Amino acid sequence: MGERGEFMKGKEVIRLVPEEEGDEGGEGGPVAGRPKVVVAGTGPHKLLMEDAGGRGVYGIELQSVQGIQVDMPMGAKMVLKNVTVARGILLLTPANTLVLGGKVEALNQQYLANRKQVLNAALEKLRSQS
Numbered sequence: 001m002g003e004r005g006e007f008m009k010g011k012e013v014i015r016l017v018p019e020e021e022g023d024e025g026g027e028g029g030p031v032a033g034r035p036k037v038v039v040a041g042t043g044p045h046k047l048l049m050e051d052a053g054g055r056g057v058y059g060i061e062l063q064s065v066q067g068i069q070v071d072m073p074m075g076a077k078m079v080l081k082n083v084t085v086a087r088g089i090l091l092l093t094p095a096n097t098l099v100l101g102g103k104v105e106a107l108n109q110q111y112l113a114n115r116k117q118v119l120n121a122a123l124e125k126l127r128s129q130s
Contacts, residue, residue: 045070049078049090059083059090067099068092074111075104 044061045068051057059080061068067076077100084091 047092057088057090059092061092063093065092065094065097065099067101068097073103074107075102076100077102 047059047068049057049059079098079100080090080092081096081098083096
């Protein structure tokens, strides 16, 4: 990433883009000789989705879909129409995916209660391997 002029800031990829000819360094603009910062999106998200019958399937964003975020609550509702399936994975785009939102309270509370324990267990496993 460093070779491409990128670095991580939290969950965002920051890309430094060299200033182009003709750019003015006015108020609030880039300073002459310094690169301007472009924040790239958090990238494609992979979602584990379940239908009303309890069948689970993975979906991946091909293009950024409004409403799909890392901090989505468990049980958020989505409407999918005419989705392409490739090798058992749903290919999500803004044209075929609508995020309605919401949450299933029992799933969300269980996830939030166990999140710290799961992360600590994974950390301990990594430490014991080192």
